[in-house]
Amino acid sequence: MKAAILGGGVIGGGWAARFLLNGWDVAVFDPAPGAAAALSEVLDGARRALPMLYDRALPVEGRLQVAATLEAAVSGADWVQESVPERLALKHEVLGAACRVAKDAAVVASSTSGFKPSDLNAAGARAIVAHPFNPVYLLPLVELVGPDTARAAEILRELGMFPLEIGAEIDAHIADRLLEAVWREALWLVRDGIATTAQIDEAIRMGFGLRWAQMGLFETYRIAGGPAGIAHFLRQFGPALKWPWTRLMDVPELDAALVDRIATQSDAQSGHLSLRELERRRDDALVTILRGLRRRGQGAGEVVAAHEARLPAPEGGLSVRRRVPVTWTDWNGHMNEGRYGQVFSDAADAVMARCGAMPGDGDGWSFFTVETTIRYLAETHAGDPIEVATEVVEAAGKKLRLRHRMTREGSPLAECDQLLLHVELDTRRSAPMPEAMAARLRDFG
Amino acid sequence: MKAAILGGGVIGGGWAARFLLNGWDVAVFDPAPGAAAALSEVLDGARRALPMLYDRALPVEGRLQVAATLEAAVSGADWVQESVPERLALKHEVLGAACRVAKDAAVVASSTSGFKPSDLNAAGARAIVAHPFNPVYLLPLVELVGPDTARAAEILRELGMFPLEIGAEIDAHIADRLLEAVWREALWLVRDGIATTAQIDEAIRMGFGLRWAQMGLFETYRIAGGPAGIAHFLRQFGPALKWPWTRLMDVPELDAALVDRIATQSDAQSGHLSLRELERRRDDALVTILRGLRRRGQGAGEVVAAHEARLPAPEGGLSVRRRVPVTWTDWNGHMNEGRYGQVFSDAADAVMARCGAMPGDGDGWSFFTVETTIRYLAETHAGDPIEVATEVVEAAGKKLRLRHRMTREGSPLAECDQLLLHVELDTRRSAPMPEAMAARLRDFG
Incomplete structure (x- = not known):
């Protein structure tokens, strides 16, 4: 294409x-x-x-x-x-x-x-x-x-x-009409000296901006309406909300003085950061928020999840193929040791999914990890392309033993030995897995 | 108080x-x-x-x-x-x-x-x-x-x-003036049949809502202005933006027909979720976004970090005392195995911080983890209060060995053995730590 x-x-x-x-x-x-x-x-x-x-x-x-x-x-x-x-x-x-x-x-x-x-x-x-x-x-x-x-x-x-x-x-269209309504009001506030650009940004990002990233306008206020419902909310709050709506409805004149005031305030607010730095901060925060919403299956996170499901899954002996997100690094500038555990947990999930050993809702069984050993061989950084190759060492009775090797372009980063037990979910106790499942697991790779 | x-x-x-x-x-x-x-x-x-x-x-x-x-x-x-x-x-x-x-x-x-x-x-x-x-x-x-x-x-x-x-x-005040400007525009869009409540919510949460959660209005557009700066952006886009501002500036009548239309559309959008469920989704997403921003030190995340620094640190032999965030659970309904690694990583950081063994910027040395073994003893759930008690098993030469025990109200959840090496950051190679530091580490608890 x-x-x-x-x-x-x-x-x-x-x-x-x-x-x-x-x-x-x-x-x-x-x-x-x-x-x-x-x-x-x-x-x-x-x-x-x-x-x-x-x-x-x-x-x-x-x-x-x-x-x-x-x-x-x-x-x-x-x-x-x-x-x-x-x-x-x-x-x-x-x-x-x-x-x-x-x-x-x-x-x-x-x-x-x-x-x-x-x-x-x-x-x-x-x-x-x-x-x-x-x-x-x-x-x-x-x-x-x-x-x-x-x-x-x-x-x-x-x-x-x-x-x-x-x-x-x-x-x-739709979104820019909403944005322009906010611009208009914000320009008045700056022009009349009620608020600076920094105060307006804080009023958004410390408050309703956090709600809007996930729910938008109407769903948020559906909650505010309480048990009586959104119609009750609108009827009750309509008159009180309407009253300031009738004020300051003119279009502010975007003259040189107002442009200059905004530019000066904006410089004071963010002028210490280069555009490149601002973009990077924005992108890293967007990645963080989108990944968080994806885990919750909400809003834009659903879009990311749906797209990911279309991306090719790793094949052969590979269980993970991905890049390291910026959210995984710590103050040493490399991937935090805890995230290795997450990668190997994902690797185990991938093995089980491909072998028909991933429990679904109501199956009544699952695998729980009981012991993990990780050997850290080299540093891993944000953006690195990483792969995990997984070997099923044992799959019999209650026990599933996996050995994972994590590499970056062929060079070793870490190894992990994992012992999982097949568990009955109603008793939360271990029990033998079906032999057919064990056989499929032994055939992985 | x-x-x-x-x-x-x-x-x-x-x-x-x-x-x-x-x-x-x-x-x-x-x-x-x-x-x-x-x-x-x-x-x-x-x-x-x-x-x-x-x-x-x-x-x-x-x-x-x-x-x-x-x-x-x-x-x-x-x-x-x-x-x-x-x-x-x-x-x-x-x-x-x-x-x-x-x-x-x-x-x-x-x-x-x-x-x-x-x-x-x-x-x-x-x-x-x-x-x-x-x-x-x-x-x-x-x-x-x-x-x-x-x-x-x-x-x-x-x-x-x-x-x-x-x-x-x-x-x-400020924020509600901005919100009311959006309400006014949104009510017109619904009233005139241009968009439904669901479409308006999507227009926000799939787009600018994600930017506003972190940056607000002016900082976002500072980036859009590019290298020429925000004044250039305002001068250039002012006329184009102003043009739709002069339209539909009247106050929409929030009459029974409009209330009814909004309520019907909102029911179609979110009526399958109870208020309690909506609140829970909202709160979980807020926790997720706020925790993500905290890791990045941005926006509302800075507020969370500043507040946390005021909360009492664990004392004595304890290295971690906290609740399990909802973001840490997986499809088994319990804390993902990878997050145990994160808790024990935090525990090691706490030990080093209290023993003056936490590197600062430019110190030239750090500790890198080279091997970790975790034994998972019981399931841990979102909201659980957990504690980690840490014992310094060895602190001498290059080696730091820690043993962590994680509990919930006294009952064991997991154990972890960790081997860390003292590392010179310019060569990324191990080297002996100062004896005074080793002595402080041995005295932990």
Whole structure:
């Protein structure tokens, strides 16, 4: 599969990374000076962060081509993504040219945050809106608007994204309307000297931002409504909430003085961190939050889990193939010893899953680990590609003995001996496993 | 220290839990029928979730008293928190009565989300605004508004909260103004049939909600501005962003039809989960996100870390005293084997820290673990209070041998033997530790 990326800035580069790291070939067209350098910065960030999301390795990267013309980029592509600046005439030009070259079956999409499909297609293109969020390589949301978005949604899900198919056209779609409402209020607060940019950021990230990462607006307030329900909540709080709504509804003038005030406050708040450092902090926190939500099976974590299930499982004698997430390192700058135990626990799970020895809900039995010995042979770092090869040393009666060897590109990192017992869950006591299961386990590898 | 909680609903109950679980005595006054049952539900939720945030045990709970009168609750209190419904006459009555009984040195505060201190004190009270966010026992943010909030801020920090001292009075303070802007826009989208409540929640939690949990608004867009800076970003995007701001600025009428539409959509979205289940999911996700941010030292995670540093460290031969976070359990319903390794790693760190054997930045040496054996003796579950007693078996030359015993209320859960080597960080090779350090390690316990 091939993707054509028209415009290689932060958004276009993020799209390129999503496709590339999921095994697609990617052709980027961007005539701006410095475009190649900007693209490679975004790709570096994505190559570092995205693989850490998953407990399985991503596919082999596709081929990256920097195309000399729009036509060369679009030719033969299955997905064409336009991410040029938000000027309608420019969009018409780029999307028109793309539609003339694109395959009939290709998805042609615009990253526009503001324009409706009917605006984009007024000069004869056949584009849909596929509006992503920065960083595109980590955030799952893509707003899809257009006459037919089913095929696009399917492809986005394969890329580990979350397509939100919006049935009605509206300026700025959904998310940016909400964001702009907040911007408007925040600009008033700064302009009138009520709050600084830092105070506004704290008001968000110490409070409702933590709720919104998992539940959004309505589900959060469903809880606040209590046993009487959300309708009761709305009827009761409506009048009290409505009262400040009627104030400060004008559009603040974003004049030079306000721009300057915001810039000065923002410098005071985060100016000690370089952009690169800010991006890294953001990405590491996103990986951490997304991995946490994945463990809980909530919100964006479900998207990560669904994508991971599509990634190829390790084969042969391998039980684990993955990258070390940044969340696993400690103050020594290397993977914490406790995480080795987690890797070997995952390795044991993988062996059992492939041998039909993984209990399901209600099976009444499981395997419990009773002793583990780990020998640490070399240091492991965040981002390292690691593999675990597992040997079933014994599988008979109650006992399952596993020996794991963890390597990085062939060189040894650690070894682990694990003794597990087959357990009846109602008594929590050990009991012999069925001989057929034991035989399958002995055949592993 | 004693806190008086006036109004024991979701917010008052959350305040009661914050104080109680941090060792304060708490007196609650709420004449509503069913108040005691509602309070105990909130306390149950808090007792389950809050201790999981920390790697150290919280203090012993204070005494909880359900007071028969406002005066009995307020008498002798160091903090008085009013959380009654948002009716100004009622606030005047309750705060007035509280101020007549309260000690001069007591903080008298209102949880109001809308009223300014000058509104609250128009009838003679001397209250400040201390506006928290649900769930009060987990979210750090408290907006403080009033003539003198320094002492209140100090106490809130001791409770593990984040006081945001706002210098200027304004209706609805800061966070709720932002929230109301979003509500207004969201209500229009639902009313006009552009989006359902579920779509709006997805637009938030799959996208910008994940950014806001860590960075808020301005720091996020500082990155989007790229190398040219946030002023450039504002100047460039201002006009494009402003354009939709001028639309749909009226206040939507929250009439019966809109309430009904929202309630129906919300039922379709989350009606299969009970309120209790929703609360549990929310709290578990908050614990997960907050623990993740704490590891990264970012946002609300810094607040958790600062609070934890105030909690008493284990003493004598104990190296760990804590509760098992919900994030540590696996599909067997018990603590994953990998997490035992993490607990014993923490135990080793605690021993080294107390013996002056924990390397600082630039010390040039550290201890690396080379072999660990864990014997799992019993199952451990989320919320369990666990302790680790550590014995220094050998500390001489390059070698440090530790034996850990993990228990729950005295009954054995696991044992661990650990061999660590003293390492020179520039060569990453083992080398003898100083004899004075070895002697301190041998004296541990």
